[in-house]
Amino acid sequence: xxxxxxxxxxxGVFELEAGTLQGDEVLDDIPTWDSMAMVGVIALAxxxxxIKLNPRQIGAxxxxxxxxxxxxxQT
Amino acid sequence: xxxxxxxxxxxxVVSTADLAREFPEWSVEKIDAKTxxxxxxxxxxxxxxxxxxxxxxxxxxxxxxxxxxDIDFVLFCTxxxxxxxxxxxxxxxxxxxxxxxxxxxDFNLGCSGFVYGLGLAxxxxxxxxxxxxxxxxxxxxxxxxxxxxxxxRTIFGDAGAATWISTGSGAMxxxxxxxxGAGAENLIVPTGGFRRPATAESAMLQQDNSGNFRTGDNxxxxxxxxxxxxxxxxxxxxxxxxxxxxxxxxxxxxxxxxQANRYMLDxxxxxxxxxxxxxxxxxxxxxxxxxxxxxxxxxxxxxAGKLRPxxxxxxVGFGVGYxxxxxxxxx
Numbered sequence: 001x002x003x004x005x006x007x008x009x010x011x012g013v014f015e016l017e018a019g020t021l022q023g024d025e026v027l028d029d030i031p032t033w034d035s036m037a038m039v040g041v042i043a044l045a046x047x048x049x050x051i052k053l054n055p056r057q058i059g060a061x062x063x064x065x066x067x068x069x070x071x072x073x074q075t
Numbered sequence: 076x077x078x079x080x081x082x083x084x085x086x087x088v089v090s091t092a093d094l095a096r097e098f099p100e101w102s103v104e105k106i107d108a109k110t111x112x113x114x115x116x117x118x119x120x121x122x123x124x125x126x127x128x129x130x131x132x133x134x135x136x137x138x139x140x141x142x143x144x145d146i147d148f149v150l151f152c153t154x155x156x157x158x159x160x161x162x163x164x165x166x167x168x169x170x171x172x173x174x175x176x177x178x179x180x181d182f183n184l185g186c187s188g189f190v191y192g193l194g195l196a197x198x199x200x201x202x203x204x205x206x207x208x209x210x211x212x213x214x215x216x217x218x219x220x221x222x223x224x225x226x227x228r229t230i231f232g233d234a235g236a237a238t239w240i241s242t243g244s245g246a247m248x249x250x251x252x253x254x255x256g257a258g259a260e261n262l263i264v265p266t267g268g269f270r271r272p273a274t275a276e277s278a279m280l281q282q283d284n285s286g287n288f289r290t291g292d293n294x295x296x297x298x299x300x301x302x303x304x305x306x307x308x309x310x311x312x313x314x315x316x317x318x319x320x321x322x323x324x325x326x327x328x329x330x331x332x333x334q335a336n337r338y339m340l341d342x343x344x345x346x347x348x349x350x351x352x353x354x355x356x357x358x359x360x361x362x363x364x365x366x367x368x369x370x371x372x373x374x375x376x377x378x379a380g381k382l383r384p385x386x387x388x389x390x391v392g393f394g395v396g397y398x399x400x401x402x403x404x405x406x
Contacts, residue, residue: 015105034285035226036109038299042306043342052306055299 076245111337115232124213127235186394232362
């Protein structure tokens with residue numbers, strides 16, 4: 001999946017306007033980064049990469065860029 | 076075979092609009108999009124899981140060819156029993172007028188409980204120990220929830236269900252089971268049992284990172300961990316059951332999974348490749364009623380004509396424990 005496409009998917013997970021996320025955002029600075037967004041990230045990784053993430057892996061990420069590396073390692 | 080199913084929902088209803096007023100940071104639209112739940116029925120003060128199961132069984136006896144005198148075994152699945160002891164199934168045997176020659180037992184499981192109960196009933200009947208089993212499920216999770224914990228109040232509702240299982244033409248089984256107690260801490264009421272008795276300290280209010288409040292005496296759910304568990308356990312259970320049944324996914328007529336929430340069900344359905352018209356979703360007006368979701372969904376699918384005689388139906392229950400089970404049932 002292209003980086004831009006993945007960022008748009010993450011905009012949806014974080015309930016942001018399409019085009020908001022650029023990749024360098026710090027997760028804790030995003031107001032909608034909560035337990036529901038966590039579930040959305042797990043679902044997204046399973047859907048687009050077949051990767052079954054657990055919350056501890058996601059919790060170790062500090063930025064959107066790191067999250068993208070988990071969700072889609074090829075991007 | 077499953078001969079008849081009835082269920083009962085308590086009278087008090089908490090709508091999504093009610094919750095949106097209590098939690099203004101969440102909108103009706105957001106709750107609906109994530110859960111697919113519009114209404115949750117909540118047991119009244121003093122109304123217990125056995126009251127809900129009793130009401131469901133009373134409906135069953137009123138509506139089917141089965142009477143209390145026919146029942147020779149009562150199984151009651153609950154995690155909110157009336158007492159530590161005696162066994163709530165014994166109280167229900169007496170209250171329902173079931174003969175004293177019947178066996179009765181409680182078993183403590185949550186969202187996998189209905190499928191486990193079918194497995195127990197099947198074993199009792201196949202081994203000649205019983206002929207007419209009354210499988211009751213009843214849960215009042217609402218009594219475990221802190222009023223300020225929106226993560227669980229949006230999802231769970233209370234209900235009771237009664238299922239009559241006896242010999243007959245429809246096949247039950249095969250069954251597959253799974254257990255992973257490593258996930259116990261992710262869906263738990265931490266205190267109040269003998270491992271950690273309720274104390275003044277356990278009753279202290281805590282706030283989590285998502286702004287939800289609860290004490291140790293309340294139900295805690297780690298939604299991310301539960302979702303992650305489900306993605307591992309459910310597809311594997313479906314594959315194992317298909318292999319054991321010597322069936323392909325396409326040969327199954329209907330899929331009835333534990334109705335956890337619509338978001339999870341949609342994701343599982345799509346990842347498994349099950350067509351929407353073969354996949355029952357019935358959660359909008361009752362919420363996640365734990366062990367009663369599958370019998371409620373089966374009853375409603377029958378009423379709507381989606382579940383018809385002769386159909387091969389896959390049932391999958393999964394949740395607290397972790398515990399999961401899947402069964403192939405012919406109606």
